[in-house]
Amino acid sequence: MTPPLHIQRGAEHLCRMGPRGLAEFLHDLGERTGTVAEIADMLAEWRRLDPALLGAVLAQFAGARQFPPSIQPVERAA
Numbered sequence: 001m002t003p004p005l006h007i008q009r010g011a012e013h014l015c016r017m018g019p020r021g022l023a024e025f026l027h028d029l030g031e032r033t034g035t036v037a038e039i040a041d042m043l044a045e046w047r048r049l050d051p052a053l054l055g056a057v058l059a060q061f062a063g064a065r066q067f068p069p070s071i072q073p074v075e076r077a078a
Contacts (some may be wrong), residue, residue, distance in 0.1 A: 027039075
């Protein structure tokens, strides 16, 4: 299942914030929802994934486009 676009854009922003920003977000999310342990377990599962392999698999489903696609601003037509 592909995440909704607003989730993908939020993830892009978190990635630009670096590992510490992502860690703070995940911790805050876990604290607010009472799921800190579950998030830690999922992180342990995802650590087993090779980022290059994940990118290659996702590219097969995205027509070799970047995941997630970057936003390209365009000027409004007059």
